[in-house]
Amino acid sequence: MNDFSYVEKLLDGVEVVWFPISEVTQRTTNIKWRETSESHQYIALTSVSVDTKKIIETTEIKASNAPSRAQKLVKKDDVLFATTRPTQMRYCLIDEEYNGAVASTGYCVLRVKRDVTLPKWILHLISSSDFKKYLEENQSGSAYPAISDAKVKGFSIPIPCPNNPEKSLEIQAEIVRILDAFTSMTAELTTELTTELNLRKKQYNYYRDQLFAGSGFxxxxxxxxxxxxxxxxxxxxxxxxxxxxxxxxxxxxxxxxxxxxxxxxxxxxxxxxxxxxxxxxxxxxxxxxxxxxxxxxxxxxxxxxxxxxxxxxxxxxxxxxxxxxxxxxxxxxxxxxxxxxxxxxxxxxxxxxxxxxxxxxxPSLEEQTRIIEILDKFEVLTTSIQEGLPREIKLRQKQYEYYRDLLLSYPKPHSDEAA
Known part of the structure; x- marks a missing residue:
């Protein structure tokens, strides 16, 4: 893999230092509803899709109708992570469309120090197996498990070459590029197979209706x-x-x-x-x-x-x-x-x-048998891609997870390993 070889060269001899997320992110501010008459998009806990890691819906709110949990002002490139039921891994990256939105207090807002790390570096790291294990060990509550913002920000992440910010950001950007390529491939495959599935279903439905409207029935x-x-x-x-x-x-x-x-x-x-x-x-x-x-x-x-x-x-x-x-x-x-x-x-x-x-x-029993045979074959074709779609997506997701954990795994200090 050419990209992999390039990253290996980038990492050759480079020092990697582990920092709590709190040390590579900035403080964020809450909205002051008493001081504004403007309306904002509200990102509720259900606004972010667990599957796509995208914001799928928001509501328009202002001071007169804002939920009590609508407090956190977000900016473009902020990373949101839902601290309620954290192992569901509900997170996303804020894009231009939601710049200036207000998020529920059920999210931890991670606003990176851009001279130290990249937003997508954080995004890929909080999708890692190590982070999910950390969440399982640090969440509290049984009926409605949750984790505090402080605990989320207490998770340590690797920063390559921290004493050379330009080199560090170059390495991060290259690894992010590779991981983004895997996620993009999965998204494209999903779209392609879903389109093919819908096309086959439409074709199947059309021919089925034609067969059942035969002359002489x-x-x-x-x-x-x-x-x-x-x-x-x-x-x-x-x-x-x-x-x-x-x-x-x-x-x-x-x-x-x-x-x-x-x-x-x-x-x-x-x-x-x-x-x-x-x-x-x-x-x-x-x-x-x-x-x-x-x-x-x-x-x-x-x-x-x-x-x-x-x-x-x-x-x-x-x-x-x-x-x-x-x-x-x-x-x-x-x-x-x-x-x-x-x-x-x-x-x-x-x-x-x-x-x-x-x-x-x-029609006659003989004609019924012929129609059944045709439609059964169509069903097999439709079912094969319908069953193959989630299986193929899962394989691509596992591929992404493998390379993500491989590219983001670095030796920790001996004190951390002992702990």
Missing amino acids: KLEKLGEISKIYLGLTYTPKYVEKGVKFISAKNTSKDFLDLADTKYISEEEYLSSTSNAKPKRGDVLFTRVGSNLGHPVIVETDEPLCMFVSLGYIRVNPAKVLNSYIKHWMNTALFWDQVEKHTYGAAKVNLNTGWLNKFDVLL
Whole structure:
């Protein structure tokens, strides 16, 4: 790695001295609300994204409506670090857009001495494994762990060649450049893969809707080609072992996930209505919540019982295939009918009364099989990148962390090691 070799040459024979952050940063000031009539952007604790390390939203405040925690004036190139739940690693670098904003007192503001160190040198160091370990050891409180500003500033960081500021800043800038390149690569990869994923989804949705609107299809009502059932309308008594009791959370993925289920006794299962007992081949769907209507097929023979947050469709196999109904429940034809029945409703749920009357365009069983095969292949393509996206991002993040810790790791004084 050419950049790495260059940094090694820069560090060759260079003295590295460790300083508490407090010694390489300046004092900051709080806003005096009584003395100003101006409005400011307010950076709340939730304003900074844990994932992107960027400010994602602010509110406009002034003296008349400022929260009591809105106190810390920030400037461009300040580093903010959230001291509440510190191991979440909520931090960011203030850019020109937020110069002059007011931050919550839940942030520690690190304003570097520019003749000693660089803001991004601090930024990369507080993302390090050593700093996270320091936070874990020095935070207090169990329900709402926190760390004081003084403790954050008590963390020691390496400054190469401190007696030669120009050389020191040159070395810092070169290492920052390399680390920024890794973070930039990760961001670009995320954007690229997300764009590709959205494109494949749009393509998949378009062809799926086209396939379900074929000429010569027969219009049927869902209730004429299947039976629809709902789960238990009461909460049963749970036991440690027994029959698995499923709810909407078990259908959040594209398959029935039985890794985390509750259990009811065999006796309660036997006494429960048969309507709440899905079997292999049934199409489960969520009736309420953010995952409304999401269909999955039961692919197990073990006994199951379900809560009313789920429903299931048991098809007449002489007329329709279960996978055809599963794909149909993701089409515009299905969702147009859902919106027609739920428009203006304060609380949306899939009601069996009108689900039975939903229109289904039905081809022959042979044509259904062909459509299923095509859509299953599309699903594999979409799922592969959907699953690969977080995995690829994680690999890039690990790569960044490896080089970050490598480039920012220097021998500490013997007294520190002994301590």
